Amino acid sequence: MRDREADVAAIVAASEGSNADDEHDPEGATIAFERAQVDALARHALAHLEEVAAALRRVEDRSYGTCTVCGRPIPQERLEARPTATTHVACAG
Ligand SMILES: [Zn+2]
Known part of the structure; x- marks a missing residue:
């Protein structure tokens, strides 16, 4: 799970680096929106991975x-x- 979180952090960092001054950029709002979208998608994917990991633990302890x-x-x-x-x-x- 740590690796996935590092991937997400890298994606967010890369998107931030792509436009450090979006306040004064006409494309800024779009980039901020896309960054928020990526962040939301990444969080959703991480949450799902947690659910899958929990399900696998339940299989192992036979409570699945x-x-x-x-x-x-x-x-x-x-x-x-x-x-x-x-x-x-x-x-x-
Ligand atoms: Zn029930």
């Missing part, structure tokens, strides 16, 4: 597929649709 709210098995269809699910749809709320 068990609802963390009610303790009953999560239906196969839900796990196929959302492999990182930790609860039933009804228990997720």
Whole structure:
């Protein structure tokens, strides 16, 4: 996970280096927007990687597929649709 975070930091740093003075650049708003988009995408990807890593840990300790709210098995269809699910749809709320 550390390597991924370093990648994200490098991408953000590179985008910052590409325009240090976007306040006075007509393209500045676009670059700031794109930087924010990249940052949001990277955060989302990292969050998903965390969910996958957590799911793999649950496979290892044999708790995968068990609802963390009610303790009953999560239906196969839900796990196929959302492999990182930790609860039933009804228990997720
Ligand atoms: Zn449940």
